[in-house]
Amino acid sequence: xxxxxxxxxxxxxxxSMFPFFDIAHYLVSVxxxxxxxxxxxxxxxxPLSSWFTAMLHCFGGGILSCVLLAxxxxxxxxxxxxxxxxxxxxxIIFFCPCDLVSQGYSFLPVQLxxxxxxxxxxxxxxxxxxxxxxxxxxxxxxxMIAIGWARGAGGTVITNFEQLxxxxxxxxxxxxxxxxxxxxxxxxxxxxxxxxHTKHLAVSRHNLMFxxxxxxxxxxxxxxxxxxxxxxxAPFEDTLSRMLFGWQQQFSSCEKKSETKSSFNGxxxxxxxxxxxxxxxxxxxxxxxxx
Amino acid sequence: xxxxxxxxxxxxxxxSMFPFFDIAHYLVSVxxxxxxxxxxxxxxxxPLSSWFTAMLHCFGGGILSCVLLAxxxxxxxxxxxxxxxxxxxxxIIFFCPCDLVSQGYSFLPVQLxxxxxxxxxxxxxxxxxxxxxxxxxxxxxxxMIAIGWARGAGGTVITNFEQLxxxxxxxxxxxxxxxxxxxxxxxxxxxxxxxxHTKHLAVSRHNLMFxxxxxxxxxxxxxxxxxxxxxxxAPFEDTLSRMLFGWQQQFSSCEKKSETKSSFNGxxxxxxxxxxxxxxxxxxxxxxxxx
Amino acid sequence: xxxxxxxxxxxxxxxSMFPFFDIAHYLVSVxxxxxxxxxxxxxxxxPLSSWFTAMLHCFGGGILSCVLLAxxxxxxxxxxxxxxxxxxxxxIIFFCPCDLVSQGYSFLPVQLxxxxxxxxxxxxxxxxxxxxxxxxxxxxxxxMIAIGWARGAGGTVITNFEQLxxxxxxxxxxxxxxxxxxxxxxxxxxxxxxxxHTKHLAVSRHNLMFxxxxxxxxxxxxxxxxxxxxxxxAPFEDTLSRMLFGWQQQFSSCEKKSETKSSFNGxxxxxxxxxxxxxxxxxxxxxxxxx
Numbered sequence: 065x066x067x068x069x070x071x072x073x074x075x076x077x078x079x080s081m082f083p084f085f086d087i088a089h090y091l092v093s094v095x096x097x098x099x100x101x102x103x104x105x106x107x108x109x110x111p112l113s114s115w116f117t118a119m120l121h122c123f124g125g126g127i128l129s130c131v132l133l134a135x136x137x138x139x140x141x142x143x144x145x146x147x148x149x150x151x152x153x154x155x156i157i158f159f160c161p162c163d164l165v166s167q168g169y170s171f172l173p174v175q176l177x178x179x180x181x182x183x184x185x186x187x188x189x190x191x192x193x194x195x196x197x198x199x200x201x202x203x204x205x206x207x208m209i210a211i212g213w214a215r216g217a218g219g220t221v222i223t224n225f226e227q228l229x230x231x232x233x234x235x236x237x238x239x240x241x242x243x244x245x246x247x248x249x250x251x252x253x254x255x256x257x258x259x260x261h262t263k264h265l266a267v268s269r270h271n272l273m274f275x276x277x278x279x280x281x282x283x284x285x286x287x288x289x290x291x292x293x294x295x296x297x298a299p300f301e302d303t304l305s306r307m308l309f310g311w312q313q314q315f316s317s318c319e320k321k322s323e324t325k326s327s328f329n330g331x332x333x334x335x336x337x338x339x340x341x342x343x344x345x346x347x348x349x350x351x352x353x354x355x
Numbered sequence: 356x357x358x359x360x361x362x363x364x365x366x367x368x369x370x371s372m373f374p375f376f377d378i379a380h381y382l383v384s385v386x387x388x389x390x391x392x393x394x395x396x397x398x399x400x401x402p403l404s405s406w407f408t409a410m411l412h413c414f415g416g417g418i419l420s421c422v423l424l425a426x427x428x429x430x431x432x433x434x435x436x437x438x439x440x441x442x443x444x445x446x447i448i449f450f451c452p453c454d455l456v457s458q459g460y461s462f463l464p465v466q467l468x469x470x471x472x473x474x475x476x477x478x479x480x481x482x483x484x485x486x487x488x489x490x491x492x493x494x495x496x497x498x499m500i501a502i503g504w505a506r507g508a509g510g511t512v513i514t515n516f517e518q519l520x521x522x523x524x525x526x527x528x529x530x531x532x533x534x535x536x537x538x539x540x541x542x543x544x545x546x547x548x549x550x551x552h553t554k555h556l557a558v559s560r561h562n563l564m565f566x567x568x569x570x571x572x573x574x575x576x577x578x579x580x581x582x583x584x585x586x587x588x589a590p591f592e593d594t595l596s597r598m599l600f601g602w603q604q605q606f607s608s609c610e611k612k613s614e615t616k617s618s619f620n621g622x623x624x625x626x627x628x629x630x631x632x633x634x635x636x637x638x639x640x641x642x643x644x645x646x
Numbered sequence: 647x648x649x650x651x652x653x654x655x656x657x658x659x660x661x662s663m664f665p666f667f668d669i670a671h672y673l674v675s676v677x678x679x680x681x682x683x684x685x686x687x688x689x690x691x692x693p694l695s696s697w698f699t700a701m702l703h704c705f706g707g708g709i710l711s712c713v714l715l716a717x718x719x720x721x722x723x724x725x726x727x728x729x730x731x732x733x734x735x736x737x738i739i740f741f742c743p744c745d746l747v748s749q750g751y752s753f754l755p756v757q758l759x760x761x762x763x764x765x766x767x768x769x770x771x772x773x774x775x776x777x778x779x780x781x782x783x784x785x786x787x788x789x790m791i792a793i794g795w796a797r798g799a800g801g802t803v804i805t806n807f808e809q810l811x812x813x814x815x816x817x818x819x820x821x822x823x824x825x826x827x828x829x830x831x832x833x834x835x836x837x838x839x840x841x842x843h844t845k846h847l848a849v850s851r852h853n854l855m856f857x858x859x860x861x862x863x864x865x866x867x868x869x870x871x872x873x874x875x876x877x878x879x880a881p882f883e884d885t886l887s888r889m890l891f892g893w894q895q896q897f898s899s900c901e902k903k904s905e906t907k908s909s910f911n912g913x914x915x916x917x918x919x920x921x922x923x924x925x926x927x928x929x930x931x932x933x934x935x936x937x
Contacts, residue, residue, distance in 0.1 A: 108891065110825065112833075134427040136716040138779075138793070142786040159891050204433040211429070243401065251403075309399065309450050425718040495724040502720070534692065542694075600690065600741050 070270075076277075077270035081188050088181030090150045093121040093219070094157050095169055107158040118154040119147070120226050124219030129193055129211050133200060176285055183280040187273055189215040190250060194257045205258050212254030217247045245287070248297055249280065361562075368561035372479050379472030381441045384412040384510070385448050386460055398449040409445040410438070411517050415510030420484055420502050424491060467576055474571040478564055480506040481541060485548045496549050503545030508538045536578070539588055540571065652852075658859075659852035663770050670763030672732045675703040675801070676739050677751055689740040700736040701729070702808050706801030711775055711793050715782060758867055765862040769855055771797040772832060776839045787840050794836030799829045827869070830879055831862065 079085075097103055097118055107114035120127070123140040130137045141147060157165045168174060193215030197208040214221075243251075253276050259265040260272050370376075388394055388409055398405035411418070414431040421428045432438060448456045459465060484506030488499040505512075534542075544567050550556040551563050661667075679685055679700055689696035702709070705722040712719045723729060739747045750756060775797030779790040796803075825833075835858050841847040842854050 111887070111891065112825065130716070132427065132429045134421070134425050134716050136714065136782065138714045138789050141788040141792060142783045144786065144788060147788055200427065201433045204435065206432040206435060206438055207429050210432060243403065305402070309402065423718065423720045425712070425716050491718065492724045495726065497723040497726060497729055498720050501723060534694065596693070600693065 070268075073268075073270040073274040077273045081185055085181045085185045085188075086146060086149065087153065088178045089185045090122050090153045091157070091169070092178050092182045094118050094150075094154050095166070097121045098157055098166065104158065111158075114158065115151065115154055117223075117226060119150060120222050121219060122150045124222035125189055125193075125215045125217065128218030128222050129196070129214040132211060132214055133197070172288075176288060179284055179288060180281045183284045184277055186216050186246075186250060186280060187253065187277045190253045191257055191269070191273060194254065194261050198261055203262070205262055208258040208261065209251075209254045212257060213247075213251050216250035216254060217244075220244065220247070245297075249283070253280075361559075364559075364561040364565040367568075368564045372476055376472045376476045376479075377437060377440065378444065379469045380476045381413050381444045382448070382460070383469050383473045385409050385441075385445050386457070388412045389448055389457065395449065402449075405449065406442065406445055408514075408517065410441060411513050412510060413441045415513035416480055416484075416506045416508065419509030419513050420487070420505040423502060423505055424488070463579075467579060470575055470579060471572045474575045475568055477507050477537075477541065477571060478544065478568045481544045482548055482560070482564060485545065485552050489552055494553070496553055499549040499552065500542075500545045503548060504538075504542050507541035507545060508535075511535065511538070536588075540574070544571075652850075655850075655852040655856040659855045663767055667763045667767045667770075668728060668731065669735065670760045671767045672704050672735045673739070673751070674760050674764045676700050676732075676736050677748070679703045680739055680748065686740065696740065697733065697736055699805075699808065701732060702804050703801060704732045706804035707771055707775075707797045707799065710800030710804050711778070711796040714793060714796055715779070754870075758870060761866055761870060762863045765866045766859055768798050768828075768832060768862060769835065769859045772835045773839055773851070773855060776836065776843050780843055785844070787844055790840040790843065791833075791836045794839060795829075795833050798832035798836060799826075802826065802829070827879075831865070835862075 103114065103117075106117075119140075123146075126140050127137050129135075130139055157163070169178070190212040193212040194208045196215075197204070197211035201207045256265065256272065256276065257269075260267055260269055265272070394405065394408075397408075410431075414437075417431050418428045420426075421430055448454070460469070481503040484503040485499045487506075488495070488502035492498045547556065547563065547567065548560075551558055551560055556563070685696065685699075688699075701722075705728075708722050709719045711717075712721055739745070751760070772794040775794040776790045778797075779786070779793035783789045838847065838854065838858065839851075842849055842851055847854070
């Protein structure tokens with residue numbers, strides 16, 4: 065039982081996120097905020113608004129899970145230490161003279177280290193969310209998955225929503241329609257840890273945390289080095305979608321009839337869109353098949 | 356007391372919604388979702404987003420009432436049975452080969468049956484909402500009306516809101532400004548059941564449930580057969596509005612002065628709008644009077 | 647201890663808001679709503695929607711603080727007296743023949759009296775919010791500031807949000823980016839009362855309430871008489887921003903390099919915006935200096 069492997073993973077699963085990993089998370093989040101065009105100007109014109117946005121970037125996942133569980137969304141403001149930590153990082157990044165931080169952050173190794181540590185915090189958030197949701201709903205495994213997902217990747221939802229309220233919404237940055245890589249991998253991890261929590265997965269949690277974190281960090285760093293926004297999930301997704309929705313071909317072939325039948329619902333342009341998408345998805349699959 | 360009529364209504368008010376009426380409700384909701392242009396394409400491109408939208412269409416009213424009462428909006432995910440039921444209906448409707456379901460649903464009798472059963476669930480939702488709100492606020496009859504209304508017709512609000520977040524918002528589908536027929540009839544029912552609950556209406560609940568449900572089903576089916584989106588409420592609304600806001604004529608006649616006086620607030624175009632609307636409402640009333 | 651001054655401030659801090667000051671608050675809020683172009687037309691077409699908007703204008707701050715603390719947003723509907731009071735004021739203002747109320751309200755003394763009394767309620771709301779938040783989080787002083795701020799000035803946030811949902815959103819009326827005067831002064835008061843509550847400010851609460859209210863009323867009335875939307879805060883803000891973000895000059899001078907370096911993020915237009923804003927802020931500061 066207490067093999068060196070178990071000791072290693074146990075020690076790993078007991079590491080505290082507080083000082084260093086949280087700092088890395090805040091650093092990456094606020095840098096991502098500053099990369100947005102116009103963010104620096106907002107920080108001058110109205111520092112309070114910029115600070116608020118930075119807090120949303122840093123604590124968005126927790127806020128979303130609080131909203132979904134009807135807990136006070138302001139709870140994240142209650143642990144003053146993290147707020148002050150994130151605020152000071154926001155202050156340094158935005159108002160450091162000749163923004164040395166951005167210059168230092170522009171070196172690749174720093175980015176790799178920070179991104180890797182941020183991915184570690186993701187695992188902790190997912191596990192915390194799953195456990196927290198289980199304390200509410202004993203066997204509501206769907207809720208556990210949702211809360212783990214929200215804690216791990218909900219920041220983007222909150223941020224998009226805030227941009228929507230601010231009026232600076234970019235509909236192509238929509239998180240619902242095309243899931244980003246973090247959303248996908250967090251959903252996967254949330255499912256895994258939920259099944260582990262409900263004893264459907266006969267793996268000890270610390271081993272699972274270690275392996276999942278290693279997977280997260282490895283994929284993230286490889287993606288950053290090779291600069292591919294795409295994901296190693298494509299084949300799995302393709303097989304899964306073919307397994308679940310495998311009759312898309314004949315479906316879409318029948319679809320044209322029913323589309324045209326029910327085309328009184330929308331303008332021609334809007335109804336022509338789905339057909340086009342359908343046909344090109346079909347085309348893609350055909351090309352995949354012919355390979 | 357135990358007349359056959361009472362026995363009938365009691366038995367009716369004790370019918371469980373669970374298997375069949377819920378199925379009808381999910382069927383109608385998801386079919387309404389699929390009728391939207393582009394919904395089928397979204398279901399292919401990102402099934403998760405489509406599933407989420409379908410769940411919002413099926414459980415929107417409950418989610419809204421949870422939000423208004425600060426209960427976890429994810430509670431609807433906790434009763435796994437209904438989720439799996441709705442999910443399977445969503446799956447069948449969207450991914451059935453040569454979508455047989457849509458073809459079968461396109462027959463009018465099926466639509467009538469499903470719509471009628473969905474209207475039955477509306478009554479149960481209103482009564483549940485009123486009772487639930489009463490457990491929070493003993494004599495907050497406004498809250499009871501609001502919660503009953505939200506449970507019965509809040510799905511459209513949630514759906515519009517989700518479309519807003521998704522960027523696919525159609526402002527002419529706005530639910531606030533022009534209330535749809537379900538919103539109106541649900542508000543009426545919520546008021547009725549609230550007054551019955553606060554003993555201001557000397558009718559036994561099961562009789563009221565039976566009569567209101569019959570009224571709902573009858574109006575819905577007649578509207579579907581005669582294909583009139585308009586409502587048998589027009590005369591009542593007209594008398595009510597004339598009773599409450601009867602001095603619109605002289606009001607609007609004075610309005611022009613004050614409008615022009617306070618026209619420094621907005622651009623000429625925006626201030627000219629209300630006057631135009633006012634005058635044509637006045638015109639309508641005049642024509643009504645002359646008839 | 648019981649000097650006449652203390653007796654005066656104690657008696658002042660014990661005045662009840664209920665009948666008169668609340669009426670003034672509702673009057674000012676609903677009149678502000680009616681001043682919006684198109685509001686009167688909405689009140690005719692759909693009185694319910696107009697009533698809902700009026701309630702949001704009257705109780706927005708409380709609703710926002712309820713949302714932030716995960717309390718039922720419908721709680722404001724539970725105290726029926728205030729609802730009926732605000733509803734009757736809404737009814738009188740919108741449907742009074744030859745809208746006498748607007749005509750009477752157009753006299754300056756009436757406006758001054760109502761606005762002054764509304765400012766008094768602001769102090770009470772801030773104190774109530776701070777005390778209420780302290781009952782949740784013992785030493786979460788950030789939460790106390792936020793809740794006090796939300797109760798005092800959150801109505802605009804709720805109103806903007808409602809306009810956003812309604813589709814009638816004006817992005818130049820954005821409350822996040824450029825804080826209005828009420829938002830600023832309420833934030834100041836919330837900070838003051840929070841520090842007084844956490845014993846960091848050695849002033850008795852009733853004195854503080856009296857002085858802050860006098861400050862509120864005086865500034866508000868002077869602003870209304872001199873019709874200046876700008877604030878007596880400009881010099882303090884300038885010194886504060888120069889103290890905190892004083893290196894904006896050299897920051898912005900370096901900024902151009904890093905901007906151009908990281909200009910692959912956005913289109914040229916969007917990245918040129920911040921530089922322009924930065925430079926003109928720098929220009930403004932230079933002119934200020936040269937004076």
